[in-house]
Amino acid sequence: MKNVIIIGAGFSGLATAASLAKKGFKVKVLEKHKMAGGRARKFETEGFTFDMGPSWYWMPDVFDNYFASFGKKTSDYYDLMRLDPSYKVFWSREEITDIPASEKDLFSLFESLESGAGEKLRAFLKDAKFKYDIGMNDLVHKPSYSALEFAEFSILANAMKLQIFRSFEKHIKKYFKDPKILQLLEFPILFLGGTAKNTPALYSLMNYADMRLGTWYPMGGMHKVVAGMQKLAEELGAEFVFDQNVERIVVENRKVSRVETQDGIYDADYIVSSADYNHTEQALLGKDYQNYSEKYWDSKVMSPSSLIFYLGINKKVKGISHHTLFFDEDFSAHADDIYKDPRWPEKPSFYISCPSKTDTTVAPEGYENMFMLMPVASGLEDNEETREKYFEMFLDRFEKLSGESIRNNIVFKRSYAHRDFVKDYNAFKGNAYGLANTLMQTAFMKPGLKNKKVSNLFYTGQLTVPGPGVPPALISGQIVAGEIAKLAGVEKEVKEMVSI
Ligand SMILES: Cc1cc2nc3c(=O)[nH]c(=O)nc-3n(C[C@H](O)[C@H](O)[C@H](O)COP(=O)(O)OP(=O)(O)OC[C@H]3O[C@@H](n4cnc5c(N)ncnc54)[C@H](O)[C@@H]3O)c2cc1C
Structure with a gap:
């Protein structure tokens, strides 16, 4: 049995773990946090359960195919509900559009x-x-x-x-x-x-994914998908070790032999890092073995970071849906502030997820669980003063557009932005969603999933192929598992598994 060490238990690490465990590899996942999920972790406080990252369950076929490749169904692990309306858009106080599922x-x-x-x-x-x-x-x-x-x-x-x-x-x-x-x-x-x-x-x-395949919600929250994928990986024999911060990948004779964490040493025949690619190469691996230089990373177009507020509200809030987009400002100016001339935006668009509209388990009875998000350029200075300035702006706009006052009903508030992405995920420039999917950063022009100098070191996740988002991260894990299986000589079965 070959030992595989996977660094990180986000969606890509979980998919790699289950896929390789199914093929008979001895899989150990080392995760720096106390739980799986990575950017899709949850936190619980004062009767609220907050999903920390993804809130849109799109491309249900990808999840269905994933579980089917193990002879399972999504419903063996979580219950899905199609949202209708899929989402609501505020263009102004008077102009509001519900995007219907039908x-x-x-x-x-x-x-x-x-x-x-x-x-x-x-x-x-x-x-x-x-x-x-x-x-x-x-x-x-x-x-x-x-x-x-x-x-x-x-x-x-x-x-x-x-x-x-x-x-x-x-x-x-x-x-x-x-x-x-x-x-x-x-x-x-x-x-x-x-x-x-x-x-x-x-x-x-x-757009096909949005309008035809629809917007779904796993009851309990997106972390139920994480829990399902972890359970499946464990059922197949993968082992998870939490609170393990990988500090070094050790290479001997052009092969990785082990990783070192704050607590110990883990031997490996193969290593897959699902941690942010830049961190894996620049912080964990010796300079001689990196695929890409710091100059390469500086030349890349990063996806945005995000400024997020997790809010507990002590009343039911009218006028919004499970997903509500605030498009009352010109998004092209906001996009320029993200990509063309990176800076904190003057007039941003923002988004609110309010899962308590669908799910009574995520907030105390009579309360709302709200998550406010604004995409913002990666690599900006992030401080409390800036966060507060935007919080006040969002509240003003929210109250004006929805006609609902919430300012005095906030019983819980936590903010999250660049500094947190760096601290929690070792995210390059505090990115939230990895690399932008521009033409020059698509497919074989993305950072490769195999180390060119070390034969048994692989990368997976949103910074490599196929790209950012939960479904691509999950597929990324399946692809890398297929590549390792090929190298180890169990190619055929994995090909079947990946291509269903
Ligand atoms: C705010 C936000 C909203 C989003 N919304 C959506 C959405 O609605 N729908 C959607 O499809 N996608 C969404 N995404 C994108 C999606 O969440 C990500 O693309 C996906 O979760 C990335 O998974 P991953 O496995 O590549 O990376 P990660 O989730 O980052 O997993 C990497 C793991 O590695 C661990 N790690 C890092 N360094 C080390 C180390 N040295 N030692 C040990 N462990 C380490 C981290 O703790 C983490 O658990 C969103 C992302 C964010 C941040």
Whole structure:
């Protein structure tokens, strides 16, 4: 039995652990925190349970396929609910749009915003489905060592239709003119950490995920998915050791032999780091063995960081949904403040998740659990004064737009931003979502999942292929498990597992 040490128990580490345990590897996961989940951890206080990171459960097929690859169903581990409306958007105090789950209602909504847009949405989503099917079946599971992997008939034959070299902005403007529709379609690109200008039109597959596959909620919270994945990995024999901060990866004769934590030494035949890539290379590995220099990292376009407020409210708040977007300011100016000229934004868009609208277990009875989030450039100075300035701004705007006063009803408040991402996750520049999915940072142009100088060291997670977000992080773990299985000579079974 070969020993595999996995650094980190986020979604990618969990998927790697279960996939390799199933193949008969002896898997140990070393995690610096007291629990699994990484950016998707939870915390509990005063009767509230807060998901710390992801709140949108999109692409349910990815989770279904994941559990099915182990002969299981998602419902063996957690209960899902489709949200309707999927989300609410405030454009102004008077203009509020609920995005319906039903396709028929969605077409009517588009038609009401722009004459003819209902029919155009049908064509737009047909194209988006085509991209989703090819993207999720043929592209996303590639280890992406080189461009040659993409020289398959199905990909080459459809290269033009996939629109890798066209911008997302041009693509959506070909169909629609109404600014609200354009902003609704641009919203999912935020998950990829890019803008409509610098993201390939291929990613309209995200609109298919949003509008056709829907927005779901695992009852109890996103951490229920984490708990399910940890349980599955443990059932397959993986072992988790928490409170273990990996401090060094030791290389001997161009092979990693062990990792060292504050508590001890763990021998390994293979090591997979799901910790942030930059941290693994710059802090844990000797300079001679790094794939990339600090200069390389400085040249990369990072996805945003986030300023988050976790709030407990001692009343029920009217006027908002489970997910509510505040698009009352021009997002293109906010996007420039993230990517073009990184600085704290003047007039940001922001988002509120209020899971207590769906789930009575996440807040005491009669209370609301609210999570306010603003995407903000990585690498900015983050201090209490700045956080408070935005908190006041969000409250002012929230109260003005929703007509609901909450300022005097806040019974719990915790803020979270760059400094916390660095402290908790060793996140490069305090990033929240890894690398932006720009054209030049897609597939084989992303940081590779294999170390080029050390034969048994691998990377997984949102900073390598396929990219940021829970479903990609999970797939990343499956891909890396497949690569290790190949190296160890159990390739065939893993290929079947990864490609379902
Ligand atoms: C605020 C926020 C909101 C988001 N919203 C969504 C959403 O709604 N939907 C969605 O799909 N995605 C969302 N995402 C993105 C998604 O959460 C991430 O892409 C995904 O969780 C990343 O998983 P990972 O395994 O790559 O990394 P991580 O979750 O960061 O896991 C890495 C793990 O490594 C551990 N680690 C780091 N260094 C060490 C060390 N030296 N020793 C031991 N352990 C170490 C960390 O503690 C962590 O547990 C969001 C992210 C954030 C931050």
